[in-house]
Amino acid sequence: xxxxxxxxxxxxxxxxxxxxxxxxxxxxxxxxxxxxxxxxxxxxxxxxxxxxxxxxxxxxxxxxxxxxxxxxxxxxxxxxxxxxxxxxxxxxxxxxxxxxxxxxxxxxxxxxxxxxxxxxxxxxxxxxxxxxxxxxxxxxxxxxxxxxxxxxxxxxxxxxxxxxxxxxxxxxxxxxxxxxxxxxxxxxxxxxxxxxxxxxxxxxxxxxxxxxxxxxxxxxxxxxxxxxxxxxxxxxxxxxxxxxxxxxxxxxxxxxxxxxxxxxxxxxxxxxxxxxxxxxxxxxxxxxxxxxxxxxxxxxxxxxxxxxxxxxxxxxxxxxxxxxxxxxxxxxxxxxxxxxxxxxxxxxxxxxxxxxxxxxxxxxxxxx
Amino acid sequence: xxxxxxxxxxxxxxxxxxxxxxxxxxxxxxxxxxxxxxxxxxxxxxxxxxxxxxxxxxxxxxxxxxxxxxxxxxxxxxxxxxxxxxxxxxxxxxxxxxxxxxxxxxxxxxxxxxxxxxxxxxxxxxxxxxxxxxxxxxxxxxxxxxxxxxxxxxxxxxxxxxxxxxxxxxxxxxxxxxxxxxxxxxxxxxxxxxxxxxxxxxxxxxxxxxxxxxxxxxxxxxxxxxxxxxxxxxxxxxxxxxxxxxxxxxxxxxxxxxxxxxxxxxxxxxxxxxxxxxxxxxxxxxxxxxxxxxxxxxxxxxxxxxxxxxxxxxxxxxxxxxxxxxxxxxxxxxxxxxxxxxxxxxxxxxxxxxxxxxxxxxxxxxxx
DNA sequence: TTATAGGATGAAAGCGCTGTCAATGGCGGC
DNA sequence: GCCGCCATTGACAGCGCTTTCATCCTATAA
Numbered sequence: 001x002x003x004x005x006x007x008x009x010x011x012x013x014x015x016x017x018x019x020x021x022x023x024x025x026x027x028x029x030x031x032x033x034x035x036x037x038x039x040x041x042x043x044x045x046x047x048x049x050x051x052x053x054x055x056x057x058x059x060x061x062x063x064x065x066x067x068x069x070x071x072x073x074x075x076x077x078x079x080x081x082x083x084x085x086x087x088x089x090x091x092x093x094x095x096x097x098x099x100x101x102x103x104x105x106x107x108x109x110x111x112x113x114x115x116x117x118x119x120x121x122x123x124x125x126x127x128x129x130x131x132x133x134x135x136x137x138x139x140x141x142x143x144x145x146x147x148x149x150x151x152x153x154x155x156x157x158x159x160x161x162x163x164x165x166x167x168x169x170x171x172x173x174x175x176x177x178x179x180x181x182x183x184x185x186x187x188x189x190x191x192x193x194x195x196x197x198x199x200x201x202x203x204x205x206x207x208x209x210x211x212x213x214x215x216x217x218x219x220x221x222x223x224x225x226x227x228x229x230x231x232x233x234x235x236x237x238x239x240x241x242x243x244x245x246x247x248x249x250x251x252x253x254x255x256x257x258x259x260x261x262x263x264x265x266x267x268x269x270x271x272x273x274x275x276x277x278x279x280x281x282x283x284x285x286x287x288x289x290x291x292x293x294x295x296x297x298x299x300x301x302x303x304x305x306x307x308x309x310x311x312x313x314x315x316x317x318x319x320x321x322x323x324x325x326x327x328x329x330x331x332x333x334x335x336x337x338x339x340x341x342x343x344x345x346x347x348x349x350x351x352x353x354x355x356x357x358x359x360x361x362x363x364x365x366x367x368x
Numbered sequence: 369x370x371x372x373x374x375x376x377x378x379x380x381x382x383x384x385x386x387x388x389x390x391x392x393x394x395x396x397x398x399x400x401x402x403x404x405x406x407x408x409x410x411x412x413x414x415x416x417x418x419x420x421x422x423x424x425x426x427x428x429x430x431x432x433x434x435x436x437x438x439x440x441x442x443x444x445x446x447x448x449x450x451x452x453x454x455x456x457x458x459x460x461x462x463x464x465x466x467x468x469x470x471x472x473x474x475x476x477x478x479x480x481x482x483x484x485x486x487x488x489x490x491x492x493x494x495x496x497x498x499x500x501x502x503x504x505x506x507x508x509x510x511x512x513x514x515x516x517x518x519x520x521x522x523x524x525x526x527x528x529x530x531x532x533x534x535x536x537x538x539x540x541x542x543x544x545x546x547x548x549x550x551x552x553x554x555x556x557x558x559x560x561x562x563x564x565x566x567x568x569x570x571x572x573x574x575x576x577x578x579x580x581x582x583x584x585x586x587x588x589x590x591x592x593x594x595x596x597x598x599x600x601x602x603x604x605x606x607x608x609x610x611x612x613x614x615x616x617x618x619x620x621x622x623x624x625x626x627x628x629x630x631x632x633x634x635x636x637x638x639x640x641x642x643x644x645x646x647x648x649x650x651x652x653x654x655x656x657x658x659x660x661x662x663x664x665x666x667x668x669x670x671x672x673x674x675x676x677x678x679x680x681x682x683x684x685x686x687x688x689x690x691x692x693x694x695x696x697x698x699x700x701x702x703x704x705x706x707x708x709x710x711x712x713x714x715x716x717x718x719x720x721x722x723x724x725x726x727x728x729x730x731x732x733x734x735x736x
Numbered sequence: 737t738t739a740t741a742g743g744a745t746g747a748a749a750g751c752g753c754t755g756t757c758a759a760t761g762g763c764g765g766c
Numbered sequence: 767g768c769c770g771c772c773a774t775t776g777a778c779a780g781c782g783c784t785t786t787c788a789t790c791c792t793a794t795a796a
Contacts, residue, residue: 015518015519015520017752017753018752018753019752027775027776028775028776028777029752029753029754029776030753030754030755030775030776030777031774031775031776033753033754034754034774034775037754041773041774041775042774042775043773043774043775046774046775058514058515058518060491060494060495060515060518060519061495061752061753062436062495062497062751062752062753063492063495063496063497063753064432064435064436064441064496064497064751064752064753065436065751065752065753065754065781066752066753066754067432067753067781068430068432068433068436068751068752068753068754068780068781068782068783069752069753069754069755069780069781070753070754070755070781071754071781073432083451083457083460084454084457086452089451089452092451092478096478105492107475108476109473110464112464123428124431124473126428127428127429127430127431128431128432129430129431129432146426147426147428150383150426150428151383151428152383234658234659234662235658235659235662235663236658236659236661236662238662239662261659264659265659265662268662268663268664269662269664271639271664272664290602290603290604291602291603291604291629291632291633293604294602294603294604294606294607294633294636294637295603295636296636296637296639296640385782385783386782386783387782395745395746396745396746396747397746397782397783398745398746398747398783398784398785399744399745399746401783401784402744402745402784405784409743409744409745410744410745411743411744411745414744414745429782429783430781430782430783431783432781432782432783433751433781433782433783433784434782434783434784435751435783436751436752436753436781436782436783436784437750437751437782437783437784437785438751438783438784438785439751439784440784
């Protein structure tokens with residue numbers, strides 16, 4: 001009996017709303033609304049009474065009603081293919097750093113590398129009336145594009161630059177980055193350069209194409225030097241794939257990994273097998289995640305401007321939303337990349353003695 | 369001129385709404401609403417016409433209006449302190465895996481290990497009328513607790529179990545896990561066991577207290593064996609902190625790291641300095657992230673049931689929301705933890721020859 | 737044929753808030 | 767002493783959808 005009564009009571013306890021606060025403070029609902037949003041428009045005395053009532057009732061504004069009435073959601077919609085991937089950590093951090101202090105919520109949806117889920121995520125965000133959409137990648141389905149074009153809010157495609165942006169596009173050429181990483185190994189004198197790639201998405205694929213192009217340009221047939229899988233990319237998988245490669249091609253001199261996790265797995269596997277890095281084998285990762293610099297030996301990788309990319313996207317979007325600026329003239333921004341040479345790569349041993357790693361070098365792709 | 373016209377047009381193009389679709393399909397708005405939500409209630413013919421109109425107009429339902437009118441948001445609010453931390457990857461995956469197929473959106477907010485930001489996140493989620501809140505940790509501010517209690521939706525606190533849950537609590541004893549990890553090293557014969565901890569939050573602190581307790585119980589004074597910082601936890605920091613420890617205490621025999629990233633950093637630093645793991649030093653991490661098994665040597669760690677924890681939280685919450693079940697009798701579920709012994713730990717060397725690693729062992733804390 | 741059930745559709749009333757405009761009252765200036 | 771201005775406050779409509787209840791129509795039974 002008591003339980004039932006308690007539950008009934010619980011159920012009955014309706015959430016306080018604006019009019020409840022107004023009644024308690026002895027003012028009208030509009031005044032409460034103003035006191036909350038623009039306190040300076042309300043007299044000292046009334047404000048105090050309203051504050052007290054709010055606290056007493058535990059009032060939390062109904063965001064839905066507010067957004068519906070004002071046609072402002074203060075939501076920035078973000079779609080990323082993964083939360084696991086260290087890449088998006090910096091990316092999301094930049095967005096949060098920028099938007100939260102400005103009173104915007106960043107609504108992040110994970111498409112898990114699936115175009116269907118991406119479509120769903122986009123529809124969800126549009127349904128929530130996000131004031132801008134920031135999306136990783138340039139490869140959306142037709143339906144996604146249609147939705148985005150009809151959304152009537154600024155859209156930014158990031159991570160990669162393409163020829164046919166929906167609205168604004170800011171990123172880098174994944175193909176060129178893959179090419180440059182491979183070229184870097186070729187320049188060190190290596191010829192037998194393997195490539196491993198997991199979670200083959202569009203970007204990874206284009207990095208791989210860059211690799212293939214570089215190899216072809218160097219006159220090397222790399223057909224059987226590539227190991228790829230659509231499975232999730234993990235350190236463990238890096239080790240596995242490296243085992244597969246080394247089993248097939250015991251004499252490879254270098255390996256370009258599609259991302260740092262794979263590179264780390266490959267490095268561990270080398271340690272396990274007594275393969276010396278970089279003396280016996282050079283390893284290059286991709287993204288330059290935090291741990292690359294700390295590994296032993298430190299991993300050479302391709303640094304991508306993840307934070308900066310998201311920050312610029314945020315800035316552009318914010319200007320448009322604020323309505324102050326016109327849409328930027330430049331709808332396509334190439335932020336380039338940088339090869340960070342570290343101890344995991346070295347020149348090909350020609351004599352007996354290992355050579356030190358090559359000095360740091362940069363490759364920066366300019367905007368078109 | 370053309371530009372201006374285009375912009376005006378763009379601005380003027382209002383988003384299609386229910387009544388637009390209705391007009392185009394020659395039915396009433398209610399019918400369209402039904403056709404979208406419960407297609408079986410609408411005749412074949414009408415449904416087809418509506419579908420066509422929806423597609424033609426690129427109609428996306430206004431989620432805000434829908435949620436306001438129906439008092440159902442289909443949002444599950446989630447607060448985690450970090451997206452960087454590998455721990456929450458599995459945790460969030462479990463929540464997505466469970467809720468997305470059921471038509472719920474998982475709204476994740478990051479409190480960045482700040483109680484103030486957590487408060488804000490909670491208020492935001494309540495304002496969005498999330499139908500349930502799942503929060504990492506049991507250490508909320510007074511205001512947060514008040515807000516949560518007033519929200520009138522199921523609340524789950526996770527990751528750690530405490531004595532005074534707000535509603536439902538599902539996790540493990542961080543203190544006991546820290547104790548067990550240390551005890552494990554003690555049982556291997558080690559006495560000089562250091563502890564490093566970064567990003568000292570409540571849970572890390574309680575793991576540390578477990579360590580201190582275990583050391584005290586073993587009659588060892590560990591006052592100067594602890595290295596802690598509130599800075600972010602990274603692999604790099606693990607290396608740094610390990611340097612600090614080894615500089616101060618060159619003769620330590622083992623180290624218990626507050627998480628796997630630090631352990632990995634410590635491992636790399638050992639490799640760099642030629643300290644053999646586990647012959648010269650045993651290393652224990654915490655969480656058993658994916659890469660632990662692949663490292664060289666593989667890292668001993670404390671496995672925490674992150675996925676399972678979130679899954680159970682989701683299940684309980686879902687039952688309550690659906691209204692089918694009563695609230696569960698058991699509001700406090702202890703899922704325990706497991707020590708996963710791997711190659712990075714070994715018995716203390718008593719003679720000259722290193723001994724192999726200890727066999728795997730488990731410690732499972734039962735629910736109270 | 738008429739009564740009746742049930743499926744399909746529509747009309748009206750909000751959900752809780754904000755934008756807009758009107759009303760009120762106190763104050764200084766002429 | 768009267769006017770007009772500004773600072774406060776309130777009334778009302780409506781954001782786009784769903785819920786509820788009423789209506790209409792067809793098919794079936796009596």
